[in-house]
Amino acid sequence: xxxxxxxxxxxxxxxxxxxxxxxxxxxxxxxxxxxxxxxxxxxxxxxxxxxxxxxxxxxxxxxxxxxxxxxxxxxxxxxxxxxxxxxxxxxxxxxxxxxxxxxxxxxxxxxxxxxxxxxxxxxxxxxxxxxxxxxxxxxxxxxxxxxxxxxxxxxxxxxxxxxxxxxxxxxxxxxxxxxxxxxxxxxxxxxxxxxxxxxxxxxxxxxxxxxxxxxxxxxxxxxxxxxxxxxxxxxxxxxxxxxxxxxxxxxxxxxxxxxxxxxxxxxxxxxxxxxxxxxxxxxxxxxxxxxxxxxxxxxxxxxxxxxxxxxxxxxxxxxxxxxxxxxxxxxxxxxxxxxxxxxxxxxxxxxxxxxxxxxxxxxxxxxxxxxxxxxxxxxxxxxxxxxxxxxxxxxxxxxxxxxxxxxxxxxxxxxxxxxxxxxxxxxxxxxxxxxxxxxxxxxxxxxxxxxxxxx
Numbered sequence: 001x002x003x004x005x006x007x008x009x010x011x012x013x014x015x016x017x018x019x020x021x022x023x024x025x026x027x028x029x030x031x032x033x034x035x036x037x038x039x040x041x042x043x044x045x046x047x048x049x050x051x052x053x054x055x056x057x058x059x060x061x062x063x064x065x066x067x068x069x070x071x072x073x074x075x076x077x078x079x080x081x082x083x084x085x086x087x088x089x090x091x092x093x094x095x096x097x098x099x100x101x102x103x104x105x106x107x108x109x110x111x112x113x114x115x116x117x118x119x120x121x122x123x124x125x126x127x128x129x130x131x132x133x134x135x136x137x138x139x140x141x142x143x144x145x146x147x148x149x150x151x152x153x154x155x156x157x158x159x160x161x162x163x164x165x166x167x168x169x170x171x172x173x174x175x176x177x178x179x180x181x182x183x184x185x186x187x188x189x190x191x192x193x194x195x196x197x198x199x200x201x202x203x204x205x206x207x208x209x210x211x212x213x214x215x216x217x218x219x220x221x222x223x224x225x226x227x228x229x230x231x232x233x234x235x236x237x238x239x240x241x242x243x244x245x246x247x248x249x250x251x252x253x254x255x256x257x258x259x260x261x262x263x264x265x266x267x268x269x270x271x272x273x274x275x276x277x278x279x280x281x282x283x284x285x286x287x288x289x290x291x292x293x294x295x296x297x298x299x300x301x302x303x304x305x306x307x308x309x310x311x312x313x314x315x316x317x318x319x320x321x322x323x324x325x326x327x328x329x330x331x332x333x334x335x336x337x338x339x340x341x342x343x344x345x346x347x348x349x350x351x352x353x354x355x356x357x358x359x360x361x362x363x364x365x366x367x368x369x370x371x372x373x374x375x376x377x378x379x380x381x382x383x384x385x386x387x388x389x390x391x392x393x394x395x396x397x398x399x400x401x402x403x404x405x406x407x408x409x410x411x412x413x414x415x416x417x418x419x420x421x422x423x424x425x426x427x428x429x430x431x432x433x434x435x436x437x438x439x440x441x442x443x444x445x446x447x448x449x450x451x452x453x454x455x
Contacts, residue, residue, distance in 0.1 A: 031057030035125045037093055038072060045090045048073040048125060060131050062109055079107025085116075089125055092118045102132065152190075152230065156247040160185045160205040163246070174223025185249065190220040193227065208234040208247050217254065229258040305371060324353035327401075331388055334366040338374035340382050348389040357433075358401070358452055364429045365437065368422040369405055369448060377446050378410035384445075385409050392454070401452045407445035415441045 035048035050068040058065035061077070073080055080086045083105060092099050098119040105114055113136040116129040152169035154162055162185050170177055173189040180188040185205065186198040197219065204214040215233035222228045230251035237246040286303060328351045335345050354362065370379065370386075378384030390403040407413075416423075426437050426448075435452040 026055060028054065029056055030128055030130045031060045032129075033057050033068075033127045034121060035073065035089075035127065037090075037124065045093060047075070048086070048089060051124060057129075060112075060129070077107070077110075079105060079110070082107065089118050089127070092120055093123075093125055096120045102136075152249075152251040154185075154249045156185055156205065156234070156249055158209045158244060158247065160202065160247075162188060169251075172220075172222045172228070190222070192221050193219055204234055205247065208236050209244055211236050211238070211244050217258075218251070220251070229254050305367070324355060325359035327352050327354055327390065330354065330359055330363055331366065334363055335370045335379075335386060335388075338370045338379045339386075340379075344379060344382075344385050346385055346387040348387065349391055352390075352392060352401070354401070355454065358454060361429045361433075361435070362403075362450070362452065365426050365450065366405075368426050369446075372422055372446070373407055373410070376411065377413070378407035381410045383409045395451075399454045401450075401454050403450040403452070405446075405448040405450070407447065410445055412443050413441050413446050414443075 032052070032054045033050060034052035036051050037045045038047040038049050040046040050071050050073070053065035053068045055065060058068075063076075068076070074086060080089075083103065085103070085105075088099050088101070091097070098117065100115075100117045102113065102115045105112060112131050112133045114129050115132045116127065118125060118127050120126075152172060153166045154169060155164040157163055162180055162183055165177065165180060169190070170180070173180065175189060185191070186201045191198050191201055200216075201218075204216075208214050213233065213235050215231070217229060218232040219227050219229055220232075231254045232249070232251045235248045235250070236244040237248060239245050327349070328347055331345065331347060336342060339345055373379040373384075373386060378386050385408055387406045387408070388403065389406075390401060393400050393402055423439065426439075430437055430450070430452065433453050435450070437448055437450045440447045440449075
């Protein structure tokens with residue numbers, strides 16, 4: 001180690017304070033150096049001269065401390081001027097105010113991060129410093145790791161001030177770090193949703209500061225004036241004494257989960273609606289089938305067939321989509337089961353997707369028409385055909401389906417003397433939405449024109 005011949009340190013109890021000073025700095029891992037100011041002709045400080053350097057200082061800067069005594073700082077380490085460090089040291093000597101800082105030094109053979117404290121000692125300067133390169137590298141790795149995750153992560157003080165935020169969180173806000181760092185968390189961009197959102201966050205911070213982890217789904221604001229659902233939590237950080245020192249807020253985007261939950265709720269409501277409608281339809285069919293049937297076997301046969309028609313429509317809903325059914329698939333499912341072969345059904349029109357409720361009602365109508373055709377019309381003869389054509393029209397601002405059913409090649413058609421159950425069921429299946437069906441008993445074959453609202 002190096003020391004001046006007279007340090008001016010007092011002695012007590014036979015133990016020299018100077019000896020204690022030298023012994024301490026001989027074993028400390030931190031570098032410690034002392035300087036006297038070198039003044040120019042005008043009395044201003046132009047350099048600093050080493051008066052002391054411990055072993056740790058020599059190891060950190062890569063110099064033998066014995067060789068530094070009497071040397072000048074700016075001659076040996078000119079980077080101190082380039083980095084603005086010399087000016088800081090001069091200010092300490094002139095004002096007596098202690099200076100502390102962390103900085104990166106990259107000059108000559110020295111390339112490292114330092115944490116330095118400079119203070120005035122008598123007329124000279126005392127400098128304590130430590131190489132914190134490993135710690136800074138660890139912090140940088142941790143920052144890169146946190147910035148690399150998809151979650152939003154930050155650090156709060158116990159009063160809710162935002163001390164740090166990772167890159168995904170800053171990017172989500174579409175702003176800069178200095179717009180949020182140092183502000184109350186609830187006043188930051190993300191939480192500018194409504195007062196209830198801010199109040200809930202304030203309560204969560206208070207609870208987390210007491211040592212309890214908080215977690216809930218929260219809606220936050222992101223760039224583009226959009227809103228985002230996140231799985232949000234605040235976790236307290238404890239020191240060795242079990243005291244809460246900081247809070248770690250984090251959030252994970254759960255927009256897809258929320259969308260799935262909303263879709264599931266919609267499906268449940270739709271299912272409930274459809275079940276109620278189906279039960280009402282079955283109740284109506286049962287009542288009318290009883291009144292139209294001549295005996296129990298006739299009731300059972302017609303009622304079961306109509307239930308199968310309803311089931312077929314539901315099967316198509318499940319097969320293709322819970323919301324739509326292709327018209328051609330509906331026609332094939334309801335009609336071909338009564339045909340001798342596929343050639344008896346001729347379809348003409350672009351395939352369109354029918355909403356679920358439209359497919360349900362039209363399925364019942366097609367079933368009645370196909371059943372009638374198999375008993376009395378074109379499908380009762382191998383040479384008969386059913387031609388179904390359709391197109392979409394816009395009528396009065398509404399999108400409607402126009403569908404034409406035309407039978408040919410079957411027995412001669414006679415006008416019925418009374419309206420049968422099938423005709424009444426067709427009317428009642430279409431009536432709730434104001435849809436309509438017009439049946440023509442042409443001797444060459446029955447025809448039916450159907451108009452249905454697709455909205």
